[in-house]
Amino acid sequence: MIPVSKPSIGAEELKAIEPVFKSGWLGMGSVVKEFEDAVAAFVGGEPQSYVIAVNTGTTAMHIALSALGVGAGDEVIIPSLTFVATAQIVTATGATPVFCDIEEDTLNIDVNYLKKCITKKTKVIIPVHYRGFPCSMSAILNIARNNNIIVVEDAAHAFGSFYQGKKIGSFGDITCFSFDPIKTITCGEGGVVITRDKKIYESVVRKRILGIDKDTWSRYKNERSWSYDVIEQGYRYHMSNINAAIGLVQIKKFEQLNKRKINIAKRYDKEFAHIEGLSLLRTEYEDIGLFTYIVKVKNRRDELMVHLKEKGIGSGIHYIPVHHFTYYKNFMRNPLLKTDKVYEQILTLPLYSDMTDQETCLVVKEIQSFFDF
Numbered sequence: 001m002i003p004v005s006k007p008s009i010g011a012e013e014l015k016a017i018e019p020v021f022k023s024g025w026l027g028m029g030s031v032v033k034e035f036e037d038a039v040a041a042f043v044g045g046e047p048q049s050y051v052i053a054v055n056t057g058t059t060a061m062h063i064a065l066s067a068l069g070v071g072a073g074d075e076v077i078i079p080s081l082t083f084v085a086t087a088q089i090v091t092a093t094g095a096t097p098v099f100c101d102i103e104e105d106t107l108n109i110d111v112n113y114l115k116k117c118i119t120k121k122t123k124v125i126i127p128v129h130y131r132g133f134p135c136s137m138s139a140i141l142n143i144a145r146n147n148n149i150i151v152v153e154d155a156a157h158a159f160g161s162f163y164q165g166k167k168i169g170s171f172g173d174i175t176c177f178s179f180d181p182i183k184t185i186t187c188g189e190g191g192v193v194i195t196r197d198k199k200i201y202e203s204v205v206r207k208r209i210l211g212i213d214k215d216t217w218s219r220y221k222n223e224r225s226w227s228y229d230v231i232e233q234g235y236r237y238h239m240s241n242i243n244a245a246i247g248l249v250q251i252k253k254f255e256q257l258n259k260r261k262i263n264i265a266k267r268y269d270k271e272f273a274h275i276e277g278l279s280l281l282r283t284e285y286e287d288i289g290l291f292t293y294i295v296k297v298k299n300r301r302d303e304l305m306v307h308l309k310e311k312g313i314g315s316g317i318h319y320i321p322v323h324h325f326t327y328y329k330n331f332m333r334n335p336l337l338k339t340d341k342v343y344e345q346i347l348t349l350p351l352y353s354d355m356t357d358q359e360t361c362l363v364v365k366e367i368q369s370f371f372d373f
């Protein structure tokens with residue numbers, strides 16, 4: 001079976017864990033600090049970005065909202081076409097998610113619709129850079145500035161992507177990345193919060209370890225100090241040295257891993273461009289840390305999925321819109337016509353860095369034969 005995605009990990013990652021085992025310091029320590037520095041160097045930005053490593057992309061976003069003081073009575077605008085994590089972290093704070101419709105050709109938040117979602121209660125906008133293709137950040141940040149709103153980017157798909165020549169994470173208010181097993185690069189599990197605001201940084205650092213003050217710097221030296229104070233609500237969301245060691249290897253491989261995925265995606269584009277029943281999403285491959293390959297299938301999406309499965313090819317639907325879930329139905333406010341429309345059409349095809357040419361050929365061949373092309 002050819003899977004939809006698969007992490008590209010091997011001997012180097014395994015070797016990187018060994019010194020952590022030998023050190024006996026498995027939890028958050030000096031390797032986490034090294035990983036944060038590596039992410040900061042990778043992302044760049046002026047002034048220097050603060051990077052805080054946590055255990056998942058979900059907790060990165062939760063802690064960011066928590067540091068902003070988001071809670072009951074606040075509204076947070078999110079797309080409905082996203083992984084449910086984007087919505088869960090909003091409801092976890094007690095705030096109300098407000099769903100924004102999307103653009104059909106990029107699956108990213110529709111800026112005109114976004115303007116209509118804003119009320120006096122709007123505290124945060126969470127754009128999702130779908131597949132790694134950046135949202136219209138200039139427009140979104142402008143709207144936010146004019147309305148006293150903070151933008152927290154769900155950049156779980158967009159590690160290594162550029163927007164207008166700048167890396168995602170190097171500008172904007174707060175950016176959260178995920179390093180879960182199937183993301184662009186992985187720590188096993190992991191995530192980071194990035195900000196250039198010192199106050200937010202300090203709060204996120206404390207909240208990462210149960211609101212404990214002053215402990216971080218000694219931890220970074222693999223030392224424990226016995227005296228500390230607790231000054232705010234926190235969580236136990238820190239990254240471990242084991243996960244950081246994996247991430248440090250992966251971050252060095254990013255260019256190579258991404259290049260391979262882009263080559264496969266370009267091949268798909270070329271082969272599928274002339275198939276009547278398919279339509280391609282808009283992508284600019286020079287500037288993208290590519291996460292997934294999604295096509296839109298007219299009318300026969302589910303049939304194609306079954307056909308591929310019979311031929312040993314995995315495919316997926318990313319994602320079921322959040323407003324379709326029982327828990328989130330009550331939050332529906334405005335119609336989400338484009339979200340509902342593309343949900344019937346989207347299909348995620350296999351794409352991972354270790355995918356062979358034979359595997360790529362098989363996917364292409366089976367899709368062509370399905371459409372009698």
Ligand SMILES: *Cc1c(COP(=O)(O)O)cnc(C)c1O
Pocket residue numbers: 056057058059082083085086128154156157178179180190191
């Ligand atoms: C993966 C993902 C997340 C959550 O990241 P985890 O590290 O899996 O917790 C959030 N948002 C989107 C869009 C994602 O794809």
